[in-house]
Every structure is written in structure tokens, then in C-alpha cells.
Amino acid sequence: MARIAVVGAGxxxxxxxxxxxxxxxxVAVYERAATYGGGVGRFEREGFxxxxxxxxxxxxxxxxxxxxKTGKGLAKDERTLEQCVELTQIDPAVRHLLPDGRDVSLPNASRAGVVAALDEAFGAGAGERWGEVMNRAxxxxxxxxxxxxxxTLSDAASALARDPYPARRGGLLRRDAPVLDRTARCELRDPGLVALLGSHALAYGYDPRTAPASAAILxxxxxTFGAWYVRGGIRALADAVHRRCVAHGVEFHFGAEVTAVVEKDGRATGIELDGGIRAEADAVVDGTARLDGDGAAEPPSxxxxxxxxxxxxxxxxxxTVHRxxxxxxxxxxxxxxxxPALRPDDEHEAxxxxxxxxxxxxVDWAAPGYAEGFAERVVEAAQAAVPGLAQRILWREVRTPLDTERETGVPGGAVPGPVLAGAGGALLRPGNRGVLEGLYRVGGCAHPGGGLPHSGMSGAIVADLIAGGPGGSR
Incomplete structure (x- = not known):
């Protein structure tokens, strides 16, 4: 079997x-930070x-x-996801508080329930218009x-540069590339419904005013598939995947910054660590987007x-609503x-x-007082969801994109979003094969982009490529 060097532990x-x-x-994993998980981090203080x-x-x-797929050979009670973490659907999936005072709660993974809730909040026909947008999505x-x-991206990927979101039946022909916000205004009409659709793009780091209409897929x-919570926080999912790696003998090296891929005759043959130490490998998997000269930074949007x-x-x-x-x-x-795992006792809340x-x-998030000033605005806005919030605060911790950059290495602390079709291909990512034979890309800055499910799909694609397959997560 092959020796695999994996760079980064996202x-x-x-x-x-x-x-x-x-x-x-x-398999050996080399991570410059002190722990695994990348952007899936945890902050603990005083029982919170x-x-x-x-x-x-x-x-x-x-x-x-x-x-x-990785459960073979393990104890029967440690093979499935639900045996390793406690996974629950949140219900309602989300509560929306709009500037005009409307308060809208949407059920989890229930199309009929969503339609009924929207009709009640926005008037008859609102749910039908939303449903038509979901049909096109x-x-x-x-x-x-x-x-x-x-x-993995194929030679036919150029077709994904065009937005596949279908034009509204009976509507005017599009003369330019559609964007999510303008499409929503045309098809949903009510500003509140437009805001609801746009919030899905914002959650993944995309501005609905510039994101393609295909972002309605989010x-x-x-x-369709629901919003799920992992007991103990999403970090518990990273813990479970790490345990699965350890169970199969993966070696982890933390505080180990990889500075270069070692090349011989056009093939990746290992890695070089800070300090000049080298480790040989038959294949190198780059989860950092920093080692491949053909890689691409996170798109400016x-x-x-x-x-x-x-x-x-x-x-x-x-x-109390979860979200x-x-x-x-x-x-x-x-x-x-x-x-209860997130708070010291039932007399407190995180x-x-x-x-x-x-x-x-x-934005210069390091400018004196800027982050704290913005935090004041954020907390003030959050009081609509948490009555009496200001009087309940024991302490707060503020985290900016600079913290994200420091912990993940992504320039500027941008959050890698999932790939989207349209926008001339600007929101696609580099393919999973690197410029060298035996070099592969994985993670949020590679195909198919950021987000927990997309990172998992990326891992499946790369593992299939290394195994000699075509590169597929099925």
C-alpha cells in the first residue's frame, strides 16, 4: 500500500x-496548528x-x-455516524425576524409546512411563489x-460557467447573467421573502447582490434535507472523524508546517517541513491551497x-428557537x-x-476599537432574538476574520463557500488533481468548495482518485 502525506488537518x-x-x-497528516478541524474550532471558558x-x-x-465506508473492522457499535455522534434535526429550522416586524418560523425539511408558514406571514400566494423558486432550484x-x-472537475466544467437557473416561464428573456437578489425580487416580489432567500447565500459567505441565481440551490x-445539530457542537463531528482516523492508524503531526512539495521528474515524492526536514510519500494531499502553484485563492466575492x-x-x-x-x-x-454540554449549568446559556x-x-479588523465597536452593533441587533440580552451578559469573546486567517491560513479570513454554477465560472475551484503527478487538492479552497458537506465530498473524490478511480464521491 502507498505512503500518503496529507498537508493540513481540516x-x-x-x-x-x-x-x-x-x-x-x-497515512500521515501534517498540521501547522496545534489541533485538527481547521475552521471547525472550539472556544471554552469557565464552563461555557x-x-x-x-x-x-x-x-x-x-x-x-x-x-x-470507514467502519469495516471496527466494533459494531462504532461504525455509523449516529453511533459516533448524537445528531438531531432542529425544529423549527429557523426563525426570521424582519425589519417590518414580521416574525416567521419555518419548519425543518417540510415543503408543505414552509408553504403554509409563508402564506400565513406574507399572505396567500407567497408560499406558492417560494415553491416555484424551489422547483427551479x-x-x-x-x-x-x-x-x-x-x-472531480472534468473537461466539461466550462459548461458550469453558465448559470443553469431556469428563466421564469412566461417571463422576459434574460439579457445578462442573473444574480440571486435581482432574481428573488422578480420572482418573490415581497422584500421579506427576498431577504429569506438571500440569508442562505449569506450563511455561506456569498453576497446575494453578486451571487448567481443558482445560489437558490442553497x-x-x-x-429538502434539513438542518441538523450535533450534540456537543459541530466540533464533536471533527472529534469523531479524528477518532476514526486514529482507529485506522493515521499518524498526526501537529505544529508541523509544510513549506514545499518535494518533486522528482514531474511527480510529487514527499514534503518538506519548516527546518528542512523531508518526509517521503507516494502521494501528497494538499488541504491548504498553499503548495500548488496552479492553485487559486478564495474568490474576491x-x-x-x-x-x-x-x-x-x-x-x-x-x-426558545435554536436559530x-x-x-x-x-x-x-x-x-x-x-x-447542557455547552454551559456550566442550567442557570446559564451559551x-x-x-x-x-x-x-x-x-476592512481593517485590526484598527483600534473597530472590532469592539462593531460587536456593540451586533449585540444590539441580537437583542431582538434574546430579550434582555444586555443585562444577561457575563462576558463576551469577539472573533474577526483575522482570527480565522490565523487559525486556518486562508488569506484575509474569507470563509470558503461551496462551488456555484454561473458567474462565468468565477465561483468554481481548482480541480482535485494538482499540477504534479501524485499531488492532489482537497478542502474548502479546492473543488467542490467550502462548507462541511462539500469538504466531506472533496475528501471522497480525492480518496477515489488515489485509489485509481475516476474521482467521485458516490
């Missing part, structure tokens, strides 16, 4: 390492625990497949699912994540999980508030 790298090790390969990356999981089937899903998500995926972690006195009241989006300037997402913001560069 979720895509872990998924690749687990699959390859389960196939019998000798917070996710510092994504707070919910979509398309859990990706990780179910990972655990099934489903067409995008069906056309692009395999080439955009499940397979709303379709959540509405990507946003970063600004987060305020709030330790609150007072317990979480009955009926609330407060629309405004800024639009904030408030996560209030009902999870709340996470996030905002999609420009990365470092367009």
Missing part, C-alpha cells in the same frame, strides 16, 4: 485520511463551550457515507449535483465571519442550542452571534 483532509487509511494506506466555525450540519448523508440541483459536487438543499460568543446568566427558556436570523444592518444569525462581513483587506 475536515476535507481528515475525510481523505480516514478513507485512505481504511483502505490500508499508510462554543463552536467557532459552522454551527449546523447540512447534507449529513455525506458523513454517514464516510463512517459507513431543484432543476439546478438535478443538473449540477454530479458534475458540481460528486465528481435554500433548496436545506429545505467571498465574505468572512464576524462572531460574538456570549456567556449569559439565566437559563434558556422553554420554547434566529435578525434581518437588518447588519443581518445577524443567533444560535441558542439546547445543549449564545453565538455571527455576521457575514468583508474579510481583512477591504
Amino acid at each position: 475536515m476535507g483532509s481528515l475525510a481523505t485520511a480516514a478513507r485512505l487509511a481504511a483502505q490500508g494506506h499508510r 463551550v462554543f463552536d467557532t466555525g459552522p454551527g449546523l450540519l447540512h447534507l449529513p448523508a455525506v458523513y454517514r457515507d464516510l463512517f459507513v 431543484r432543476e439546478v440541483w438535478e443538473v449540477t449535483r454530479r458534475p458540481l459536487l460528486e465528481d 435554500a433548496y438543499v436545506e429545505q 467571498a465574505l468572512g465571519r464576524f462572531t460574538v460568543l456570549l456567556a449569559l446568566r439565566g437559563g434558556r427558556s422553554a420554547g 434566529t436570523i435578525v434581518h437588518g444592518s447588519p443581518t445577524v444569525t443567533v444560535l441558542r442550542p439546547d445543549d 449564545v453565538t452571534v455571527t455576521v457575514a462581513v468583508p474579510p481583512q483587506g477591504p
